[in-house]
Structure formats: structure tokens, C-alpha cells
Amino acid sequence: MNRIKVTCAIIKMMGKTLVVQRSGCMNLPLKWEFPGGKLEGNESQAGCVKREIREELNIEIDIEQKLTPIDFDYPDISIQLIPFVANYKSGNVLLREHKRFDLLDDTQLETLDWAEADIPILKEYLGILQERKAP
Numbered sequence: 001m002n003r004i005k006v007t008c009a010i011i012k013m014m015g016k017t018l019v020v021q022r023s024g025c026m027n028l029p030l031k032w033e034f035p036g037g038k039l040e041g042n043e044s045q046a047g048c049v050k051r052e053i054r055e056e057l058n059i060e061i062d063i064e065q066k067l068t069p070i071d072f073d074y075p076d077i078s079i080q081l082i083p084f085v086a087n088y089k090s091g092n093v094l095l096r097e098h099k100r101f102d103l104l105d106d107t108q109l110e111t112l113d114w115a116e117a118d119i120p121i122l123k124e125y126l127g128i129l130q131e132r133k134a135p
Contacts, residue, residue, distance in 0.1 A: 004071040006037060006038050006081050007083075008033065008035060008049065008118070009036055009052075009061060009065075010082050010086065010121070011053070011087070014088070014103060016103035016104055017104055018093070018103055018112070019032050019103075019109070019112065020034075020035045020098040020101045021059075021102075022034070022098060022099065023097065027109045030099065033115045035052065035056050035057055037055070045082050046063050046066075053086075055058070056095075056097050057094065057109065058093065059089070060086060060088075061088060063085075064085045066082070066085075067083040067085065067124050067125065068083070069082045069083070072116065072117035081118070081121065083124075083125075098117060109122060110122070110126070
């Protein structure tokens with residue numbers, strides 16, 4: 001099975017983290033994830049995630065850092081999920097594909113029913129936040 005390259009963004013907005021819930025008609029229905037989408041043609045990874053966030057959520061972001069890509073095999077698809085930490089820049093959130101979004105404190109993130117590929121990314125992100133808080 002070919003591995004599809006997919007970018008996602010952990011978007012920091014108003015002191016919280018933006019997360020989205022997949023709609024009931026999508027693969028992995030009602031699972032939570034960091035928004036993003038498939039890399040196209042000769043597109044850069046950062047360019048892809050910015051485009052996908054603009055298309056899916058109607059907002060602009062600035063990339064802060066790239067996290068560790070995750071290779072994950074679902075029963076019907078294999079992906080390489082390429083995560084970025086980003087800051088909200090402008091626009092009003094308008095959901096074009098997802099059922100809902102939420103802005104959560106870091107302590108609330110682990111309570112969601114996450115898409116499996118996003119879980120290692122969430123753990124890396126939370127680890128980075130812990131390191132920043134350590135004296």
C-alpha cells in the first residue's frame with residue numbers, strides 16, 4: 001500500500017489549542033484530530049499545511065516549528081502524518097469539512113477520542129509544553 005503524505009497543524013489560538021472533530025461521513029467518523037490534509041504535487045510541507053488550513057477552516061496561520069512525522073497504517077490507508085505547531089494569524093473559523101471545533105487548554109487535550117495517528121503527535125506536543133514549563 002502506498003503511504004500518503006498528510007500534513008497537520010497544532011494551532012495555538014487565544015492561549016488554547018484548536019482541535020477539530022471529523023464528521024460522521026468521513027473516515028474515522030467523529031474522531032478528533034489536528035486539522036490538515038494531503039500533500040499535492042511539488043508542494044512544500046509548510047505550504048500544504050497553510051493551504052489546507054485556509055481551505056478547511058478559513059483561517060491563516062504562521063508556522064512555529066515542525067514536529068516528528070508519524071508513519072501510521074490504518075486498515076484501508078497508510079499515511080505519513082507531518083505535524084507543525086502553528087500560531088493563529090487571522091480569519092474567522094468556518095468549518096468546511098469537520099463537524100465541530102474546539103479551543104482547549106493543554107490539560108483537556110488528552111480527554112478527547114483522537115484519531116490514532118494523531119496520538120503520538122499529541123504526546124510529543126504535550127512533552128514540549130512540559131519542557132517549556134520546567135524550571
